[in-house]
Each structure stands twice: as C-alpha cells, then as structure tokens.
Amino acid sequence: MREDDLKRRIVDRMSVIDAHVKGRTKHGLNDASTAIETLYREVLNMTRGWNLTSANFGQHDFPAVDLHDEGQRIAVQVTATCDTTKIVKTQKAFQDHKLDQAYDKLIFIGIESLKTSSKLELWAEIWSQSKLLNLENLDLQQLEHLDSRLAQSISWHAFVEMSDRHCFDVVMGILDRDAIRHETSQEGDFGAMTTGLMDIKRIVNSGEIPGTRHLAKPLPLYSQKYQDILLEIDESVGRMRSLVQRNTKTTDYLPWKVATKVDLMRHELVNLVNAFCDANNHGRRIRVWSGD
Numbered sequence: 193m194r195e196d197d198l199k200r201r202i203v204d205r206m207s208v209i210d211a212h213v214k215g216r217t218k219h220g221l222n223d224a225s226t227a228i229e230t231l232y233r234e235v236l237n238m239t240r241g242w243n244l245t246s247a248n249f250g251q252h253d254f255p256a257v258d259l260h261d262e263g264q265r266i267a268v269q270v271t272a273t274c275d276t277t278k279i280v281k282t283q284k285a286f287q288d289h290k291l292d293q294a295y296d297k298l299i300f301i302g303i304e305s306l307k308t309s310s311k312l313e314l315w316a317e318i319w320s321q322s323k324l325l326n327l328e329n330l331d332l333q334q335l336e337h338l339d340s341r342l343a344q345s346i347s348w349h350a351f352v353e354m355s356d357r358h359c360f361d362v363v364m365g366i367l368d369r370d371a372i373r374h375e376t377s378q379e380g381d382f383g384a385m386t387t388g389l390m391d392i393k394r395i396v397n398s399g400e401i402p403g404t405r406h407l408a409k410p411l412p413l414y415s416q417k418y419q420d421i422l423l424e425i426d427e428s429v430g431r432m433r434s435l436v437q438r439n440t441k442t443t444d445y446l447p448w449k450v451a452t453k454v455d456l457m458r459h460e461l462v463n464l465v466n467a468f469c470d471a472n473n474h475g476r477r478i479r480v481w482s483g484d
Contacts, residue, residue: 198335199327205342206321212346214303217272229270231345232301232324233259236268238338239326244268256285260295267295274302274318280311340402356418359399359408361476363422366395366406367465368478372458375480376451382440389433396426421468428461455480 213228233244236259244259247267259268269282279300286298298316301324308318330338371388394401399408411422432454439450446454458480466477 195332195335198332198339202325202327202335202339202342203321205339205346206325208346209342210303210321213272217303227345228303229258231341232268232270234341235324235338238334238341239324239330242266255289256282256291257295257298262294265294265296266299267291267297268299268301271300271302273304274300274306275304276306276309276311278302279306279309279316279318283311283313283316336403343400343402354409354413356414357474359414360418360422360474362406362408363392363395363425364465364469364474364476364478366392366401367425368476372461373478373481375455375458376446382436382444382446386433386437389429389436392429393426393433396422396429417472421465424464425461428457428464432457432461 209228209231229246233246236242237244242261242264244261244266247257247260256269257267258270260266267286271278282300283298286292291298292315296315298313300316300318302318306318307320312318325338327335369388369391371385371392391401395406395408397411399410399413400406411419411426414422435450435454435457436446439446462478462480468474469477
C-alpha cells in the first residue's frame with residue numbers, strides 16, 4: 193500500500209475510534225476510557241519513542257496524570273473532554289502534588305478538546321489527533337505497525353453484519369482464490385501460495401486479514417456447525433501450507449509426488465466445503481481449475 197493511502201487509513205481508523213468513545217461517553221458509558229488510555233499509551237510510545245507507563249500502576253487514582261515517562265520527564269492526561277474546567281482542575285492538582293518537580297511537561301489529550309486555552313500553563317500542552325499520530329515523522333514500517341494496532345482497537349463487529357452465513361461467505365471469498373482454486377500445474381508463485389493459505393487461516397481464526405478490508409468474526413463466535421467446518425478448513429489449509437513450505441525451501445517447484453498430494457488436498461477441501469454449502473443452502477460454490 194502507498195504511504196499516502198496508509199496515512200489516510202490511519203486517520204480514518206483513529207476517527208472511528210474517537211467517535212466510538214465520544215458516543216459512549218455522551219451516554220454515560222465510560223467502559224471505553226481504560227481502553228483508549230492503553231491505546232494512546234501504545235501510540236505515543238510507537239510514534240514518539242517514549243516509554244510511557246500507567247501512572248496508576250501501584251497507586252490507584254494517581255492525581256492529575258494517567259501516563260508518564262519518568263526518564264523523559266513527561267506526564268500525559270487522557271480525557272474524554274478536555275475543556276477549560278478540566279485543564280484548570282488538572283493543573284492545580286499537578287502543582288498541589290508537586291508533580292511539576294518530577295515532570296517538565298504535562299500533555300492533555302482528549303477525544304473532544306479545545307485547540308488552546310488562556311488558562312494553559314507554560315509547561316502544559318493540548319495535543320490534537322495529528323500531533324498524537326505524528327504521521328509525517330514515521331517511516332513505512334512504523335506506519336504499517338500503527339495501522340495494524342489501530343485496526344485491532346476498532347469494534348468492527350458493532351458496525352457490520354456478523355451472522356454466521358454472512359461471515360462464512362466472507363471466508364468462502366478468501367477460499368475462492370488461486371491458492372486453492374489453481375492446481376499445482378497452474379501455480380506460478382509458491383511464495384504467494386503460502387501467503388494466500390495463511391490469509392485463509394487468518395480469516396478463519398481471527399476474522400480479519402491485517403492490511404485489508406476483509407472482515408468476518410473470530411472462530412469462537414460462530415455456532416457449532418460453522419465452527420466444525422471452519423476447523424476442518426483451518427486444519428486442511430495448515431497441512432497444505434506446511435507441505436508446500438517444507439518442499440520449496442531450496443527450490444521453486446514441488447516434486448511431482450508432493451504436487452499430486454497438494455492437488456488432492458485441494459480437491460478434498462473444495463468437495464468438503466461445497467458439500468457443507470449444499471447441506472446448508474449456501475448459494476456459493478468453489479472449484480479447482482486444472483487449466484483444461
């Protein structure tokens with residue numbers, strides 16, 4: 193993915209998370225506050241190279257500060273709403289407890305924040321989403337890591353259909369790709385094949401493929417009959433992937449006997465899945481193509 197596209201997706205993901213927390217907070221549901229504090233800590237450590245830890249560790253309700261990096265002398269207050277009242281109250285507690293002797297800077301990060309305030313002390317700052325993410329100073333690998341971390345924090349299951357039938361159709365879409373539907377004689381890249389097989393395992397087990405928009409639900413959330421077929425898919429794909437990896441370590445082709453075995457495993461898997469679809473009135477089918 194291009195760097196600019198990755199940055200746009202990171203901003204989109206962060207906006208979804210912020211909106212989710214904002215909505216729950218407005219309705220008095222504060223269960224997301226701890227999760228957002230953990231997320232912001234990881235994001236800041238990732239994007240700034242800090243070593244922030246929870247200030248409440250070992251001391252419940254540590255005054256004025258949620259996160260701190262004692263080495264960098266930085267304190268962070270994570271709040272749903274950063275308004276003048278919150279700023280004044282936090283800064284007073286910060287000074288009353290002499291935290292200004294331990295930290296040089298207090299950073300406010302809020303889901304809803306003022307851009308600035310006349311009440312802000314010289315040693316305090318309000319950070320926006322863009323400053324939190326620090327995208328312009330991250331390389332491609334860091335951007336990919338950040339994108340993956342944000343994706344894990346989004347409660348996608350609250351926004352999209354998650355019926356067994358719908359999610360199984362998503363899995364079928366990943367199955368119906370070259371890694372399964374092409375016989376070995378049509379396979380041009382065994383590295384791509386093993387990656388494709390791993391994508392199947394990911395969509396089956398965790399319900400997503402990192403870096404893509406494909407979304408189902410994790411395996412344990414399916415009803416028993418769907419769990420049973422998905423476990424069989426996972427095991428079959430795992431054996432196939434292991435066989436291909438083991439036999440292509442030193443060459444870029446499969447021995448004839450191994451290739452024949454892999455093709456047989458493909459056909460057996462496709463027959464198994466199609467039989468399940470027939471029995472459960474799923475309209476979709478997959479097939480293995482030999483080139484004929």
